[in-house]
Amino acid sequence: MPNSVTEAEQFEKIRTKVFHGSETAVQELASIISDLIRQRQSDDRRVVLGLATGSTPVKLYQELIRLHREGGLSFQNVVTFNLDEYYGLSPDHPESYRHFMEVQLFRHVDLPPEQAHVPDGLVERDKVFEYCADYESQIEEAGGIDIQIVGIGRTGHIGFNEPGSGPDSRTRMVALDRLTRRDAARDFRGEANVPAYAITMGIGTILQGRQILLLGWGESKALILRAAIEGPETDAVPASFLQRHPDCGCYIDQAAALSLGLLASAKNLSSDSGTRIIPRTPLLLFWWRPARPMV
Numbered sequence: 001m002p003n004s005v006t007e008a009e010q011f012e013k014i015r016t017k018v019f020h021g022s023e024t025a026v027q028e029l030a031s032i033i034s035d036l037i038r039q040r041q042s043d044d045r046r047v048v049l050g051l052a053t054g055s056t057p058v059k060l061y062q063e064l065i066r067l068h069r070e071g072g073l074s075f076q077n078v079v080t081f082n083l084d085e086y087y088g089l090s091p092d093h094p095e096s097y098r099h100f101m102e103v104q105l106f107r108h109v110d111l112p113p114e115q116a117h118v119p120d121g122l123v124e125r126d127k128v129f130e131y132c133a134d135y136e137s138q139i140e141e142a143g144g145i146d147i148q149i150v151g152i153g154r155t156g157h158i159g160f161n162e163p164g165s166g167p168d169s170r171t172r173m174v175a176l177d178r179l180t181r182r183d184a185a186r187d188f189r190g191e192a193n194v195p196a197y198a199i200t201m202g203i204g205t206i207l208q209g210r211q212i213l214l215l216g217w218g219e220s221k222a223l224i225l226r227a228a229i230e231g232p233e234t235d236a237v238p239a240s241f242l243q244r245h246p247d248c249g250c251y252i253d254q255a256a257a258l259s260l261g262l263l264a265s266a267k268n269l270s271s272d273s274g275t276r277i278i279p280r281t282p283l284l285l286f287w288w289r290p291a292r293p294m295v
């Protein structure tokens with residue numbers, strides 16, 4: 001076995017970096033992004049970023065805003081495409097992902113508004129197919145995504161690619177999983193108010209990004225991250241398809257890493273990092289539920 005293979009890598013199918021806390025992780029993530037932005041600026045070229053929503057990327061966006069304010073990082077040469085949007089929500093709905101992006105990032109940096117793309121949740125139902133194909137074309141015309149940020153939902157979704165989503169899936173309308181809707185219930189003041197459908201980039205679209213950064217914080221993500229990082233590639237855990245990407249890195253904190261084999265095996269981590277070693281929980285095969293029919 002080559003010396004460069006660490007004990008942890010015997011388990012991982014996605015290269016994984018475990019940080020003490022998300023604060024240090026986002027510094028590294030922000031410098032990967034800002035280095036590319038600056039390098040492209042000096043070559044007079046654009047950078048295309050694939051952006052995610054949810055609580056996970058918020059600290060990363062705060063760090064990028066800090067670099068803009070204090071480090072002179074400009075977003076003039078940046079083009080962004082968001083992963084997804086709830087179907088039926090207007091851009092100014094407080095829970096829409098367009099609104100989220102405005103509040104968490106866009107309005108705080110000098111990104112030209114016409115260069116920021118978030119799927120439109122109000123496209124008429126009979127225009128959705130065409131709209132999604134056009135979203136894909138716009139990504140291609142922009143030169144393809146250089147860095148794609150993704151979080152993970154507890155169903156194993158990336159974007160809104162719920163269990164049952166195939167590796168070749170493209171931007172499309174999907175039905176949201178019950179667990180996803182339950183997780184969003186607090187933001188919408190009740191599960192009944194959570195939209196049933198969304199528009200999301202597909203797994204195939206995400207896999208076309210040149211570099212993918214998968215983020216995860218907290219113990220609630222530990223089991224699903226283990227399934228994605230160490231389990232088999234399966235549409236029961238759509239994030240597991242990231243295993244087939246040549247440049248996907250997973251950045252997680254210690255709590256999110258608690259179920260990973262690397263922590264259970266690499267006992268040396270415990271002495272210098274204060275990592276709690278807990279027994280590995282059995283890898284549950286996530287139940288497969290057929291996708292619900294479209295509207």
Ligand code: GLP
Binds near residue numbers: 056150151
């Ligand atoms: C939503 C988003 C996903 C995100 C997930 C996790 O479902 N569509 O892109 O990864 O939430 O959310 P959080 O980061 O709040 O845990």
